[in-house]
Amino acid sequence: MARRAIASLVTACAAVGVSMIGAANAWAVQQVYPNYMESRPIVIDGTSHMIGRLAVDDDGEAYYCISFEDKADFKLVSSTTAPDTDEARQVGWLLAQYSRTTGAQMLHSALAIIIHDVFDTSTNPNSWVDLRSMVATAIPSSFTKVDEVLQEAQANVLDHASIDVQFNQETHQGRVIVDVYTKTGQRPASGKFTVKLSGPARWVGESEQNAVEADATKQLTLEWEATGDGEVSFAVEGLQYSVLLFESKQNFARRGEPYYVLMKEATAAVNGPVVAEPEPGDKPEPQPEPGDEGEPGGEPEPEPQPEPGDEPDIDKEPDVENGPDESDRSDVDEVGNTAPITTQTKSSEQVRSEQSAQPQADAEQSAQPLAQTGSGIVEVLWLLAILVATGASLMALAGFHVRDQKG
Known part of the structure; x- marks a missing residue:
């Protein structure tokens, strides 16, 4: 392809780039410093030129000329990012790989030639398009290197x-x-790319991030799962390297920042996991409340409460001879009215006595059913003994009376 045709194409791309990126980034004038250690000197029409890396900044970034035949003052006025084209991506990759390489004049001269070919759009007399063939004649080995690094x-x-x-x-x-x-349709020798997942889905076994970074030199397989219904999309983005263009008395170019470019996108309609729902009319069985007994959900039956006055006196043994102690009911009269209860003050000795007697009372209360049963048997036996004794006495008196009459 003729160099003028390439220059026209580059001019068109630059115009598109201005419309896409906008005005150049202006800042306070930045000074860069001449450095020809990585350049090759040539003489064209009696004028000396340097082809290669021409300057560096305070950060060690390398600068290459893109306006041949202009006199340089190495003062940068503004910058802009080069349009995203195939040629710009190649230059960006080369600058990212080699711009800081030292001891390689041939390499840097080849890079300078490629940068002129892509970004030098000057049209002044003795511009790059007019003088390129003379440069090729002066340093043919550098043009051989151009083909190598472009490949x-x-x-x-x-x-x-x-x-x-x-x-x-x-x-x-x-x-x-x-x-x-x-x-060219070949697997790349290096590079990185990302796969971004969006929609009702997530990666399996990967981080929670929706983007997974991978090595571009081999095939990538990722597992994923749906989390709902809808459309899931996958976007593959490749890592590229930008080129910065600087306005100056002699314009320059250097490597820019890396960025990602969309290469492929695909979608899939998915359905998420189905959650079983109860059939209409089905009701969950009621569960018994904590502490409830019997049927689930039933109310516990109240325990029978003793009637007033039925509580046995657990502190006393029944008096067999005198019968129940009527003084125990001194607080209730014949018609069931409650009589006043006299409150007595207890001495400390009485309190200690009652406290010491409390364990015995507790034990007696525990044995209350047996004590009541035994007391009832004793009462019956006691009454039978009284009856037997009374009968014996009556019989003895009757015998005495008969003997007295006979005598």
Whole structure:
């Protein structure tokens, strides 16, 4: 291709770049410093020129001329990012790889030639387009290096990708298989790319981030699963390197920041896991409340409460001879009215006596059913003994009376 045709194409791309990126970034004048250690000197029409890396800044970044024949003052006025084209991506990759390499005049002169070819749009007399053939005659080995490094860039710059999305509607799981290629359809020799997942889905076994970074030199397989119903999309983005263009008395270019470019996108309709719902009319069985007994949900039956006055006196043994102690009911009269109860003050000795007697009372209370049963038997036996004794006495008196009459 003729160099003038390339220059016209570059001019068109630059115009597009201005419309896309906007005005150049202006800042206070930045000074860069001449450095020709990585350049090759040439003489054209009796004028000396340097081809290669011409300047560096305080951060060690390398600057290359893009306006041949202009006199440099090495003062940068503004900058802009070069448009995203195939040629700019190749230059960006080369600058990212080699711009800081030292001891390589041939390499840097080749880079300078490529940068002039892509970004030098000057049209002044003795511009790059007019003098390129003279430069090729002066340093032919550098142009041989140009072909070598361009082939390397083409083998490493990512261009497009293929993506195979698979999904199982029954298990709600799937996989995505990604391959990345160069402009020539080959797998790249280096590079990185990301796969971004969006929609009602998530990666399986990956981080919670929706983007997964991978090596572009080999195929990538990722497992994923649906989390709901809808459309899931996968976007494959390749890592590229930008080029910064600087306005100056003699314009310059240097490497820029890395960025990602969309290479392929695919979508899939998914359904999420189904949650079983109860059939209409089904009701959950009531569960008994803590502490409830019997049927689930039933109310506990109240325990029978003793009537007033039925409580046995557990502190006293029944008096067999005198019968029940009527003094125990001194607080209730014959018609059931409650009589006043006299409150007595207890001495400390009485309190200690009652406290010491409390364990015995507790034990007696525990044996209350047996004591009541035994007391009833004793009362019956006692009454029978009284009856027997009374009968014996009456019989004895009757016998005495009969003997007295006979005598």
